[in-house]
Structure formats: structure tokens, C-alpha cells
Amino acid sequence: MCGIVGIIGKAEVAPLLFDGLKRLEYRGYDSAGIATLKDGRIDRRRAEGKLGNLGAVLQAQPLAGTIGIGHTRWATHGRPSENNAHPHATDKVAIVHNGIIENFQELRDELGSLGKKFTTDTDTEVVAHLLTHYVEHGHSPEQAMERAMGRLHGAFSLAILFADRPDIIVGARRGSPLAIGFGDGEMFLGSDAMALAPFTNRICYLEEDDWAVLSMDGATIYNDGRRVNREIVQTALSGALIGKGNHRHFMMKEIAEQPTVIGDTLQAFMNPLERRIQLPDLPVDLAGLSRLTIVACGTASLAGHVAKYWLESVARLPVELDVASEFRYRQAPMDPDGALMVISQSGETADTLAALRYAKSLGQKVLAVLNVPESTIGRESDVVLHTLAGPEIGVASTKAFTTQLVLLACFAIAVARARGVIDAAREAELSSALTELPARIAEVLNHDVHIREIALKVAEARDVLFLGRGTSYPIALEGALKLKEISYIHAEGYAAGEMKHGPIALIDENVPVIVVAPSDELFDKTFSNLQEVMARGGRVVFLSDADGIRKLGGQAMAAVELPRVDPFVAPILYTIPVQLLAYHAAVAKGTDVDQPRNLAKSVTVE
Numbered sequence: 001m002c003g004i005v006g007i008i009g010k011a012e013v014a015p016l017l018f019d020g021l022k023r024l025e026y027r028g029y030d031s032a033g034i035a036t037l038k039d040g041r042i043d044r045r046r047a048e049g050k051l052g053n054l055g056a057v058l059q060a061q062p063l064a065g066t067i068g069i070g071h072t073r074w075a076t077h078g079r080p081s082e083n084n085a086h087p088h089a090t091d092k093v094a095i096v097h098n099g100i101i102e103n104f105q106e107l108r109d110e111l112g113s114l115g116k117k118f119t120t121d122t123d124t125e126v127v128a129h130l131l132t133h134y135v136e137h138g139h140s141p142e143q144a145m146e147r148a149m150g151r152l153h154g155a156f157s158l159a160i161l162f163a164d165r166p167d168i169i170v171g172a173r174r175g176s177p178l179a180i181g182f183g184d185g186e187m188f189l190g191s192d193a194m195a196l197a198p199f200t201n202r203i204c205y206l207e208e209d210d211w212a213v214l215s216m217d218g219a220t221i222y223n224d225g226r227r228v229n230r231e232i233v234q235t236a237l238s239g240a241l242i243g244k245g246n247h248r249h250f251m252m253k254e255i256a257e258q259p260t261v262i263g264d265t266l267q268a269f270m271n272p273l274e275r276r277i278q279l280p281d282l283p284v285d286l287a288g289l290s291r292l293t294i295v296a297c298g299t300a301s302l303a304g305h306v307a308k309y310w311l312e313s314v315a316r317l318p319v320e321l322d323v324a325s326e327f328r329y330r331q332a333p334m335d336p337d338g339a340l341m342v343i344s345q346s347g348e349t350a351d352t353l354a355a356l357r358y359a360k361s362l363g364q365k366v367l368a369v370l371n372v373p374e375s376t377i378g379r380e381s382d383v384v385l386h387t388l389a390g391p392e393i394g395v396a397s398t399k400a401f402t403t404q405l406v407l408l409a410c411f412a413i414a415v416a417r418a419r420g421v422i423d424a425a426r427e428a429e430l431s432s433a434l435t436e437l438p439a440r441i442a443e444v445l446n447h448d449v450h451i452r453e454i455a456l457k458v459a460e461a462r463d464v465l466f467l468g469r470g471t472s473y474p475i476a477l478e479g480a481l482k483l484k485e486i487s488y489i490h491a492e493g494y495a496a497g498e499m500k501h502g503p504i505a506l507i508d509e510n511v512p513v514i515v516v517a518p519s520d521e522l523f524d525k526t527f528s529n530l531q532e533v534m535a536r537g538g539r540v541v542f543l544s545d546a547d548g549i550r551k552l553g554g555q556a557m558a559a560v561e562l563p564r565v566d567p568f569v570a571p572i573l574y575t576i577p578v579q580l581l582a583y584h585a586a587v588a589k590g591t592d593v594d595q596p597r598n599l600a601k602s603v604t605v606e
Ligand code: F6R
Pocket: 297, 298, 299, 300, 301, 343, 344, 345, 346, 347, 348, 349, 352, 395, 396, 397, 398, 481, 482, 485, 601, 602, 603
């Protein structure tokens, strides 16, 4: 999940590479580095930490040259430090890498016994030495790369400079994404089209095991010893860097954008006049589908969790749900009349992609709910259902999650209609509930100051519990995930009814318990669990509507009153206060909200 970029052209490349890296920093910010080639000499600058640190180094010691490569790192092998920062280089080769070289130890031992000296703790350094070894034995860069492809195991995308060849950059892809950008007398390599958007909109995506030689006027692509052609596509991505507007953090901007982007997503999947859902042509017959398997990671998997409740209760479709890192290895048998749905903001998550490939190998059709359709998952799926959240920059997912929920709600209604379990009147009712959401969410956003006051108390806690039942249960999980990832407070989400089976032992006056409890058919059950918590001195933050809050009286430490909505859409609305709680708790703790420690936006390693 590092970001890589490479440029060969006419202009000085270091500032351009730096620009490309700015757009890739979401992939990792443990360190960054750039190498250029000038007069047969590889020169590089590297810095630990955020890209800004590399900027300062480059300002003090600029790099010259019209050919170069750059990297922003999310550490896998070797701690984040300047020494472990990419590019890794010998006097003959410089390399940047995204992925994991699984057989690095074997190669390191082998190359070490041939006299190569290793100076870092990374897996990547072996690739630099392996290529150097081939070049020293008289191989051209092309021959060296062909051989290296046969020796490297694992997942990688690579960009490589050869000191003796100032006219080429070599790129390679196995498992991790890599795109080639075509300019006018200049050529680009990047982890994604977004990195290349300031330079060109003519993009070609490398496929598995492709490697390519880029010169100033084009690219030659090889796979398994043969030249291959890959289609060049026009990307619609904008080259402009996205700003924070009037907000202090991207996360808050993205929380505030939810009424708009939910409206945009609804417009794409619903006819508001007829209050009828309209999906694109699907590769599966929704009426005949025997089972849907939903696979995703992190927050996206929690969107799938809500969808499971909707699809089973509203559409009567059996759903299996798993996190991709487990699903991909458990050799699940898949129903021939079933289908796979993957959900992903980035469309690049390695585990989700592997799950997709597994299901395809069993002949399943794949439906992908994606925010970035121009992604590897997008290209490998049978159909993309596009959430219109727009670019999400904050590492903690907010608007991507709620637009996934909105799209999945539309999907559940469409499945219910196709299977004949709801009539047009019920479809119109559920659709109306969805169309009300942007306005209701805007009302909840107005509670920001009140939620901030509550968050200041939550921020003092060491542990926090989130409880919910039914579709509120995944929202409790999401609240806990959001809080821990950006505020570093330990938080757990539980199904409210599970409390008495163990977690209730944690309750005391120091553990805030956030209860997600819209007035729905499960409210009374959740309410009883709440009483059990309060009877043991638990300090409750109660998220409910006017009816719920009236029932509770003044017993909670704090309450947030949300508008009354159809229980079908409640999980979407109740996501907003848990996002705001996490955000304000993190700001109170002074953490790096948009780039929390140890995380990255796009997780392209397993
Ligand atoms: C949490 C978060 C992550 C992602 C997960 C999947 O706020 O953002 O848990 O949801 O890494 O990423 P995508 O959706 O890109 O597949």
C-alpha cells in the first residue's frame, strides 16, 4: 500500500514526482523518497515521516535530472526510518516498490553469499541487488527484468531506474496495481490514475505479470516473454488537488458532505418521481439468486453487515458475510446459483481483490460496490455499482460508508421487488424514507456542538463500549472502529444482547457506553440491556429519537436526539453521530485525524 510514481521527460522531474506523491500520500506516510538519474549517476533524497519532511529535504538539497522515481511508504518489512525509506539503490539500479517480496530472505541469503551488502531491513532491497547482479553479468535491463520476474515471489509493483540507461524507466506489476500515463514526449508510471491526473489523462493499466519499458515516446509491455498490447483509456479524474474547504480536517469536510453525496448516489439509483429503484443491467437474475456472499474489509465490511440484515429481512435473500482476509483462505464452497458482492471504497484492497478472484475461479458473477470504478476491482468485476461519494481523502472512511449503505439499501429494495416480496407501495415507502435522508442528516449535523461536548467526556476514557441491536449493531461496530482508529481510545462494539454473556463485566463508572437505539421493533430489547448497564454504574450516551429519549428520562450521562425516521434507514442516520463523536474525541486528544498512526487509505498488501 505504498505509492509509487515514475517520470521520464524533458523537464526537471523532482518537483513533478513530489506532486505525484502528494496525491499518493493516502497510501502511506511512514516515509517518502525520490531518486533521479543524471549523467549516469543515481542520486536520491529520503525522509522519515510525512511527505512534508521530504519536501524540506528537497528544498535544502534539490535533485536534478529529467528521469526519476518516487515513493511514499507504508512500512511492512523494517521500521519506518530514513534508512528503510525507498528508493533503494545500488550504483547501478534504483527501485521503488509497493507490495511484499515473500521470498526476500532466500534471495537475501543467496545474494549475500555472492558478496552483496545489505544495508536496510526491507524486503525491497533484494530486488535492487538482484537486478544489479544481472546487470553486472552483462544482461540488459530488459533481460534483467525478465529474469527477476521469474525469481520474485509475492505481490509487487515496481518502478526502476538503470544508471546506464538514462532513456528508460522499467515498471512491473504482480498483485499490486500500476498504471502507465502517456504524455507528449514524456511518460509516467503511477500506482493509480489519480497520481498521474496532473500530467495526463491517457492511461493504460498493467495486468498481472506485465512489465514495461517506458521511454520518452512510448511504452513496450511484456508478459511471459512476449510483447503484449494493453488498451489506453481516457480517465475523467481531475488533476486538481482536493482542498479542505473551510474545515480543519478532510474528515470533517467529508462528514459534512454526506447530505450532498447521499443525494447524488440516490439520484443515480432511484427515480424520485416514481419512487422506484433503478439499477444498471446486472449479470445475475435477482429473482433466481439462491444466495449472495458479501465480502469486504473494515468499514466497508460493516456496510455489508447492514446489507445482510436488509437483504434477509426485506428481500428474503440468504446472505453470507465475511471479512475478505478470512474468506479468501477458507475455501468456502459457493452456490452455483449464487453471486459474490464485494464492497470497497478504493477498489484496490488486496484481500477483497483476492476474494473476488477466488469467487470468479468458482464461476461466480461478481457485483462490486465501489467508490473508484477505475480500480483493479472495478476492472475485474462483472458489474460496478458506483457510490458517488467523490474522492475520500481522510483515512477514516465516512462518506464512502454512508453512500455504500444508501446504494445497498437501493439494492435490497430492487432484490425484494424482483423476488416479489414487496409491492410497489412498499417500494415507494422505503424509497421515500431514503429520499428524506439528506435533510435528516443535515439536521443531525446541526447537533455538532452538543456532540462535541459529549466527545470531550468520551475522550477522557480509556475504554469505550458501543451497543446496538439489529441494523444498529453494525453501526455500534463502526462507531467503535472509528473511535479507536482516529483517537486511539480502546473501543469495542457489541450486539446489545451479547453484553450479559461476558462484556458486562467491563462496566463501571469509567467506561462510557454509547447506545445506538432508534425507536424500532427492537427498541424495548435494547432498552432492557441499557437498564442492565446503568444498574451497574455504567455511564450511558444515548443515541435515539424523541420517543426513545422520553422513555429513558434523565438517566443517561448524555443523550443525542435524532429525527424520527423509518427504521429501514436508521442505520444510515445513526452513523452520523458516531462519526462526529469519534472526530471530536480525536481532535480533543490532539491526534492526526486525517492520517492516523499506522494506517493507510488503500491497503494493497495482505
Ligand atoms: C476505516 C477504514 C477501513 C477501510 C478498509 C477497506 O475507517 O477506512 O477499515 O474501510 O481498509 O478499504 P476499502 O473500502 O478501500 O476496500
